[in-house]
Amino acid sequence: MMHRITDSQIDFILEDLSARGLTMKSLQEDILDHVCCIIERELKEQDGFERLYSETIEGFYKKSLSEIQEETILLLTFKNYYTMKKVMIATGAATAFLLVAGSFLKLFQMPGAGILLTLGVISMSFLFLPLLLVLKLKEARAVRDKLILTTGVLIGILYCLSTIFKVQQWPGASVMFLSTLILLFFVFIPAYFFTGIRRPETRVNTIVSTIILVAATTMQFTMFSLKAFRAQMHGNTRAEAPIEMPKPR
Numbered sequence: 001m002m003h004r005i006t007d008s009q010i011d012f013i014l015e016d017l018s019a020r021g022l023t024m025k026s027l028q029e030d031i032l033d034h035v036c037c038i039i040e041r042e043l044k045e046q047d048g049f050e051r052l053y054s055e056t057i058e059g060f061y062k063k064s065l066s067e068i069q070e071e072t073i074l075l076l077t078f079k080n081y082y083t084m085k086k087v088m089i090a091t092g093a094a095t096a097f098l099l100v101a102g103s104f105l106k107l108f109q110m111p112g113a114g115i116l117l118t119l120g121v122i123s124m125s126f127l128f129l130p131l132l133l134v135l136k137l138k139e140a141r142a143v144r145d146k147l148i149l150t151t152g153v154l155i156g157i158l159y160c161l162s163t164i165f166k167v168q169q170w171p172g173a174s175v176m177f178l179s180t181l182i183l184l185f186f187v188f189i190p191a192y193f194f195t196g197i198r199r200p201e202t203r204v205n206t207i208v209s210t211i212i213l214v215a216a217t218t219m220q221f222t223m224f225s226l227k228a229f230r231a232q233m234h235g236n237t238r239a240e241a242p243i244e245m246p247k248p249r
Contacts, residue, residue: 005036009049016057021066022072031068074138081135086130095123096181106167109132114168121164125157155183178224185217 013035017028038056043049061067075081102116134152140146158180165173189210196206 005040009035012050013053014054020057022069023062024069025073027069034060060102065139081138084131084135088128088135091123091127091131095120095128098123117167118164121160125160129153129157129160144195148188148195150182151188151191155188157179158183174224181217181220181224184213185221189217 010032013032014028018032022028022031035053036058039049039052042056043052057065098116098120102113102118102120105111105113105116130153133149136149137146142147158176162173162176162180165176192213193206193210196202196209199206
């Protein structure tokens with residue numbers, strides 16, 4: 001014989017769902033229906049309602065019941081989340097192919113290198129990185145983490161654009177490249193380091209990543225300075241070339 005859930009027991013379930021972090025009314029009603037069906041089917045006179053309810057509700061989550069609401073909000077907010085993820089992966093693969101192919105063509109001075117590199121940078125800057133940012137922003141919870149992610153992606157876009165500007169020898173390349181390095185070294189790296197170092201679970205990864213970022217940025221600074229120094233010395237050499245004196249007979 002199937003037992004019916006009383007109104008007081010329904011109120012008890014709803015209060016417990018709210019206490020466990022389930023605040024969406026529609027989601028509460030769905031979970032309530034499932035729980036009531038299971039309890040009415042399994043409940044016997046000798047069984048305690050609260051004990052059976054506790055065993056039933058624990059089967060709906062791994063750590064906390066609020067996980068269901070978080071996943072539901074994520075799916076409702078991004079109905080095309082998985083489609084965006086697939087597009088991001090496909091765009092990243094296409095971008096990598098364009099950049100690798102363009103680099104090889106440029107290395108061997110073959111035609112088409114500039115077009116492939118330009119398309120690769122455009123794809124990286126305006127397709128792959130923005131999609132990556134959108135998806136990662138939804139995974140990040142703290143406002144500080146979202147700001148760091150946004151700053152990092154914007155600097156990455158600026159770096160890609162400055163690189164193609166330098167390759168194509170377009171005006172403003174040096175200013176853009178130097179601005180990117182300054183933002184990376186004095187803005188992003190300190191913010192990333194002091195945010196990650198505070199959390200025990202990310203402390204080691206933050207230190208290692210910061211060392212790599214500092215080393216890479218410093219080498220980029222050195223390369224930039226060397227190129228500017230060589231160009232300046234080359235111009236001075238031409239301007240101040242010594243006049244050869246005629247040799248005595």
